Amino acid sequence: MIVIQAKLIFLSQDDKQIVLDLMRRWSSCMRFAYKRLLEGYDRNTLKRELQGIFNLNSRYVDDAIMKARSTLESSKELGNNPKKVIFGGKDLFKKLQKRHINGKEYKKLKTKWQERRKGNLYSRGDKSKKGNLNTRIEVKENGTFLRINVGERKYLYARIEAGYKKNKSRGKLLQEIAQSNIPYSVEVKLKNGNIYAYFAIEKEYPEIKITKEKGVIGIDVNAYPDNISWAETDEKGNLISYGNMPMTELASGSKDKKEYFRWQYAHEIVNIAKEKGKAIVIEGLDIKNKGKRGDFSGRKSRRIRHNFSYRALLSKIKTLAKREGIEVIEVNPSYTSIIGMLKYSPQYMITKDIAAAYVIARRGLGKEEKMPNNYMKFLNALTVDELEELKEHVKKTVRNKHINKKHLKEIDKAIKFLQSLESKPGRVLEPLNGTSFSAYNFWQVLKVAVVTPLSPEKVPRDFSALRELLIQGKWGDP
Known part of the structure; x- marks a missing residue:
């Protein structure tokens, strides 16, 4: 997906107000559709109903329903309560509820929240309509413009200001998009009193050759x-x-x-x-x-x-x-x-x-990380008493409360893991049936046993010191 941001410059203040009204109606339509989707309404029923309520054509309404459904699905995927979604931003809304904010700061926050809530318009691209029917890029002699359908076959034009001189490539790319008739989506947003357009096109990727x-x-x-x-x-x-x-x-x-x-x-x-x-x-x-x-x-x-x-x-x-x-x-x-x-x-x-x-x-590559024999021998030689001694050592030496708490929690988990192995004939690297432990716990216990004593305050980034201990199997030396 390629997205190009541009500022819209209107020919008159009246044209801007008409587009702002369109954005307000579309935003209301999207919020209304969201509430109806929560109640179980289907797309076709909503589409017929919303056109009359908000005085929008079928394409605008269909895009509003699509955006509402996308917000609903996103909320569910994140594990949030869809009924508690706040359009305009939950964080901004909570700040507005705080009593200590007033005066200019309150007005500034309220304006920002209302812009996010009411200043939106979205129009999907359509290949059969040679790009985008409701919001179309048109290249003229005096510049590149966005033609906006404001209802009843009435169109308004806004100059597309794609950036400063260093961003001339954006304007050229928009012209190429307009002339190639490829589908593009347009999202219009209100920010700090200005209206911006975001043009998005999906780019087809080449075939995967490097595997x-x-x-x-x-x-x-x-x-x-x-x-x-x-x-x-x-x-x-x-x-x-x-x-x-x-x-x-x-x-x-x-x-x-x-x-x-x-x-x-x-x-x-x-x-x-x-x-x-x-x-x-x-x-x-x-x-x-x-x-x-x-x-x-x-x-x-x-x-x-x-x-x-x-x-x-x-x-x-x-x-x-x-x-x-x-x-x-x-x-x-x-x-x-x-x-x-x-x-x-x-x-x-x-x-x-x-x-x-x-x-x-x-x-x-699908490779499994098996624990080397020396590592298993080390774990087999490790006892619960040694971990208990390590626990007391950490309590006495580690001054940082956060690190201390973290180490003690890891040591307690390692002790519990070793205790669960005492009833097993030998210690093998495989998930432990009937317990909450897995093969990863062997690595965790090994970390507790060798890293914590060597560097209790801070985990180093260079572990070459463990070469003799683990690779060559030279443990037991104080």
Whole structure:
């Protein structure tokens, strides 16, 4: 999807007011349709009813119903209550309810909320109508205009101002879209008293030519420090090369600046994959976990939400890769960091982040991460008493309350896990039937047993020190 933003300049103030009225009626129509969809009304019944109520043609009404249905489905997918959706923005609405906000600040917030609530208009593209029937781009001698259907075969024109001189390419692209007769959707929005149009066209991607047949490039995006780690494998999952890309520009700056550099980083990653002829494997991040209280306040939810901010970067990598005909594989990111730092960081003398990228790459090839024999021997030698001693050590040495609480929780879970194994004849790496534990718990216990004692205050990014302990099996030395 390609989206172009442009400001609309109207020939007269009266024309602008007519379009604002159209946007108000369309927004009301969309909210009304949302309420009726909650009550179980079908599209055809709504379409006939809404045309008369809001004085809109059938296409505008159909698009309003589509937007309402999309909002409803999105609310359900996120696990929210569809009946509590607030058009205009829930956060803004809650701020308006606060009594300490008044005067100019209150008026400013109210205007912003009303613009979001009432200042909308959407029109889908139609291939049979050579682009878009209700909101059509027209190229004239004196510029590029948007022709808006305001009812009863009456049209108003607004000049499309696609940006400054450095953004001339936007205007040229809009002209090409208008002349090619390809379908495009137009969304009109009111912001700070000005009316903006967003033109969207769906671009067909070329056939996938670069697949995982010759290997993959695994990508690990890290929140702290801001960087992208990548690892290249062959088709069998063997490590070939790796690298790290700092993302210092994303640590601060405006929204537009961050957006620009996300595209730059995405281009660099895709170029690496293109040069090496490898598919790309990325994490499939999800934000559905809301935490125990349902308000995204838990530690796990905060981590997921922070990673969610990087979905924009991963999405750009995915988009650019598709444009280049490169296969993109999404995998479950669970335990990739733990497995990477314990298994591959000491084995290849690489950082935790690159090791995680390597695990992601192997997962994209369908490879399972089995625990080496030395690691199993270490776990078999580990006792509950040793973990109890570690627990007391953490209580005495770790001053940071948050880290202390986190370590104690992990140690208690490891103790419970080992206790569940005492009744089993031997410890094997497989899901434990009849319990809430899985194969991943072996890795978690191993992390507690070796990482916490070595670095209780802060997890290091270099785990080469574990080479003798885990790879060569030299444990037991104080």
